[in-house]
Amino acid sequence: AQSVSQHNHHVILSEAASLELGCNYSYGGTVNLFWYVQYPGQHLQLLLKYFSGDPLVKGIKGFEAEFIKSKFSFNLRKPSVQWSDTAEYFCAVSAGGADGLTFGKGTHLIIQP
Amino acid sequence: GAVVSQHPSRVICKSGTSVKIECRSLDFQATTMFWYRQFPKQSLMLMATSNEGSKATYEQGVEKDKFLINHASLTLSTLTVTSAHPEDSSFYICSANALGDTQYFGPGTRLTVL
Numbered sequence: 001a002q003s004v005s006q007h008n009h010h011v012i013l014s015e016a017a018s019l020e021l022g023c024n025y026s027y028g029g030t031v032n033l034f035w036y037v038q039y040p041g042q043h044l045q046l047l048l049k050y051f052s053g054d055p056l057v058k059g060i061k062g063f064e065a066e067f068i069k070s071k072f073s074f075n076l077r078k079p080s081v082q083w084s085d086t087a088e089y090f091c092a093v094s095a096g097g098a099d100g101l102t103f104g105k106g107t108h109l110i111i112q113p
Numbered sequence: 114g115a116v117v118s119q120h121p122s123r124v125i126c127k128s129g130t131s132v133k134i135e136c137r138s139l140d141f142q143a144t145t146m147f148w149y150r151q152f153p154k155q156s157l158m159l160m161a162t163s164n165e166g167s168k169a170t171y172e173q174g175v176e177k178d179k180f181l182i183n184h185a186s187l188t189l190s191t192l193t194v195t196s197a198h199p200e201d202s203s204f205y206i207c208s209a210n211a212l213g214d215t216q217y218f219g220p221g222t223r224l225t226v227l
Contacts, residue, residue: 032214043206043218043220043221044208044218045218049215090156090157094214094216096214098144098162098164098210100147100162101149101157101208103156103158105156106155
């Protein structure tokens with residue numbers, strides 16, 4: 001069975017600070033990796049995904065993530081956050097194909113102006 | 114593209130009644146749809162995988178007789194919560210596979226059982 005661990009449940013940053021949210025997964029086979037964001041009152045939106053190839057993945061809104069296979073990690077980064085990045089961030093994995101997603105518990109990010 | 118809708122967005126029902134939630138992929142065909150449940154301030158938990166024209170696959174611990182899933186077409190899946198109880202109150206979210214292994218999520222349905 002798959003599992004996903006997000007290290008920080010709550011993160012508070014000031015605008016322009018750099019962001020890194022940790023995500024580790026546990027699974028014995030090949031996985032597809034995702035970061036989703038849920039803005040207040042809105043539905044989940046895909047930030048970025050990794051299936052194969054270049055382990056450094058660029059997503060929307062200036063976010064990127066790096067897949068480090070040896071560490072079973074897929075950390076999310078953004079060099080300079082904005083107030084509008086305040087949201088809940090979820091890391092998720094799947095075995096691909098018709099498999100559902102296994103989500104981490106989420107990180108609540110608050111950006112202070 | 115890749116828009117998923119859900120209806121209704123909110124529903125309140127009495128204990129013992131049944132509630133149907135619809136999930137539609139608006140601009141693509143989805144052979145596979147998924148149903149998740151999200152408790153307040155918690156993550157999403159996969160309930161079941163719905164394949165068009167076949168029976169749904171339920172995750173361990175999810176009662177298939179309570180949560181009936183029908184995937185009648187490539188753009189529609191329904192979740193019926195039967196004989197609802199207050200503990201079934203939750204946020205139910207569907208997703209659909211599109212563009213190769215990427216799931217797109219609906220806006221969710223908040224169910225309150227009185």
